[in-house]
Amino acid sequence: MTVYWGIIGAGKIAESQMAPAIATASGHELVAVSRRTLDAAQQFAVRHGAQRAYDSVEALLKDDQVSAVYVATPPHLHARETVLAAEAGKHVLCEKPMARTTGEAREMIDACRAGGVMLTICHYQRFNARHQRIRRLLEEGAIGQVTAARINFSDRFPPQPGVWHHDPRISGGGPVMDLGIHCIDLLRFLCGPAESVSALVETLVDSSPVADTATLLMRLANGTQAVVTSHWTTANHEPERANGLEIWGTKGSIAAAPISAKDSAGTLRVLTEYGMQDYLVEPGGPRPHVALLDAFGDAVAGESPNPIPGEDGLAGLAVVEAAYESARRGQRVEVQ
Incomplete structure (x- = not known):
């Protein structure tokens, strides 16, 4: 089973860690990225082999090939973007901190549960x-x-x-x-x-x-x-x-x-x-990010538990x- 990734917030951490990890991990493929400016998104896509680039979260979430998104925007956007992804039926790997408050974190957990998708927090140091x-x-x-x-x-x-x-x-x-x-x-x-x-x-x-x-x-x-x-x-x-x-x-x-x-x-x-x-x-x-992606893919396939569920991010x-x-x-x- 291949996890087809969209990156929301294709910035520094996505550039240096997650995009290379997706390229390295077996069963993962980067297909779409989004940034506030389309030109920057397109340049990122070219550097990392993504097929499509978007200038909005909403546009990326309409991409039918994307099965999971990596949310790497600043924390004040995590809750909104995770909820939108859940409503679009996409699994979510969200950067830390999960949100600004426990209230926002609970909204994210509830939305992913209601959408039947997995929410994982990128606490890579566990790996x-x-x-x-x-x-x-x-x-x-x-x-x-x-x-x-x-x-x-x-x-x-x-x-x-x-x-x-x-x-x-x-x-x-x-x-x-x-x-x-x-x-x-x-x-x-x-x-x-x-x-x-x-x-x-x-x-x-x-x-x-x-x-x-x-x-x-x-x-x-x-x-x-x-x-x-x-x-x-x-x-x-x-x-x-x-x-x-x-x-x-x-x-x-x-x-x-x-x-x-x-x-x-x-x-x-x-x-x-x-x-x-x-x-x-x-x-x-x-590389911890590669190991985390391996565990994420296994969980999406139903072969193992969610490696770092939203509830763990909420606890932090x-x-x-x-x-x-x-x-x-x-x-x-x-x-x-």
């Missing part, structure tokens, strides 16, 4: 080969009962002309929505859902409508205590080390970095009473909203 190994190690009890975890995903990212991330009407928030949402989802994948959160979400450096520095202390449903740090205010001259995760248990620990590698490249170290084991993935390793946004509420109230907040 990093090192993170897949970590999940297997945890399931095998390699470090005993997990009691603590920490993930950092930060960089220096001041406001820039023409960049929408600092506009809350478009992005929904600052680094928690941009980078922290990855950490929250990765914790859910590896250690389980969050139950409550205490947070500092503040503007420390830049004059911006959104906060630029955030630290979340979460209690997971299994009792694990987890810390997520997500900043736009920290110069990151060594991302291959700084943007990483650590998980501690009663019998050992696991450390991996970087969490964001688009080819799974990086380090993974397991330390127990039996010694230290290192797992290194060299540059050019397994619920943690973000609880973090903002905690920061406002100065106390721990239960995740709804």
